[in-house]
Amino acid sequence: MSGASRIRRTAVLAAAAALTLSACGGSGGDGGKDDDAPKAKGPDLKGQTVSVAAVWSGPEKDAFRKVLDAFEEATGAKVTLVPAQDPIIGFLESKVAGGGQPDVAMLPQVGAIEQAVANGWAKPLGKGAEKALETNYSKGWAELGSVDGTPYGVYFKAANKSLVWYNTAVFENAGVEEPKTWDEFLKAAQTVFDSGVTPVSVAGADGWTLTDWFENVYLSQAGPEKYDQLAKHEIKWTDASVTEALETLADLFGNKDFLAGGQSGALQTEFPASVTQTFTGGDQPKAGMVFEGDFVSINIGQTDAEIGTDAKVFPFPAVGENSPAVVGGDAAVALKESKGAQALLTFLAGPESAEIWAKEGGFLSPNEAVDTAAYPNDVQRDIAEALIAAGDDIRFDMSDQAPQAFGGTPGKGEWKALQDFLKNPKDVAGTQKALERAAAAAYKE
DSSP states (O other), X not given: OOHHHHHHXXXXXXXXXXXXXXXXXXXXXXXSOOTTSOOXXXXXXXXXEEEEEEOOOHHHHHHHHHHHHHHHHHHOOEEEEEEOOSSHHHHHHHHHHTTOOXXXXXXXXXXXXXXXXXXXOOBOOOHHHHHHHHHXXXXXXXXXXXXXXXXXXXXXXXXXXXXXXXXXXXXXXXXXXXXXXXXXXHHHHHHHHHTXXXXXXXXXXXXXXXXXXXXXXXXXXXXXXXHHHHHTTSSOTTSHHHHHHHHHHHHHHTOGGGBTTHHHHHHTOOHHHHHHTTSSSTTSOSOSEEEOOTTHHHHHTTSSOOBTTTEEEEEOOXXXXXXXXXXXXXXXXXXXXXXXXXXXXXXXXSHHXXXXXXXXXXXXXXXXXXXXXXXXXXXXXXXXHHHHHTTTOOOBOHHHHSOHHHHSOTTSHHHHHHHHHHHOTTOHHHHHHHHHHHHHHHHHO
């Protein structure tokens, strides 16, 4: 993909995200298809059980359960949702060793799909699922779920991971407007601090959020070509472009006044709490802003804050010429040669399954056949349509492209190195060396 086309995609997604969010509940208005409309019917699977492993919890798990309930209704199968731990590859390894692997696993990283194939666990898509993939998805998304040209995964859930959510009362009291550049973002943070509220909530206990911070800064500052090279480890993590990105990020992480709880407090804050503490306490919350993807809306829904009134969103500020647009996703992969597994993959590759979760909020689908009326508000609808409009020109989360040992394992690799960086943002050189050591070992393996 050319750098120019990637920049166009960045502009499209950023423009969609820039709109002000209105209400984002699970129902409402004329969103979604008529509940009395005929439901899709699948193969007769009465008496069969299909097990699905996923790391989702809380509201995400509940929403996915509704999707699986619809599959049960359509096929007569019984679906068991198996709670998995991160990293899911490690969880699956123990299951496979004991012969108790699930029929299907929801894999949150491109690297995890590649590892599942390399380990001989993953089964290629059957004809039905492959046809649904070809019909409903762009070539780019199909390729992300393929290894050496063979399709294994169906990307069911996508995410725009380049958004900053803010408490509107805090911004109004401080007289702050939505920043468009990194410099404006830091100035806004200082103004919010001066008004009596800590500006930013960082989920440092979850290393994946720190990789997202880095990737957004790096993509905007270093540009698409460097991003691709680093994602493939074609350049080292000791490269000058990484130095520059970490120094930029240190402008935020190195200022304890800007972080809720300071560096030590941020390192103890898990992602759900990073969101809820930003939208609890009226105009005196623990933080005024929190960074993460569109799925933050589902966590805001656990507070009394109303999206579009009490909580709004702006695109990740531009560090370079353009605001970044980093996208992630979860793919369904069959681990057993069973009729039920392939039937579920076919169902997840169709529009009805995605429309069920879309109505719940906190969800984006890369499926082009999804009726965007299913999204609960205009802004989520616009972001979803922009994602589809991007077509093959997608920018996938860098850590999710890396081997799981580097980009997706708690307490190791990139997660650990960036947590150590959050603890001591002055040690840029040490952080780069730690990142390169971990990357070199993981990519070699």
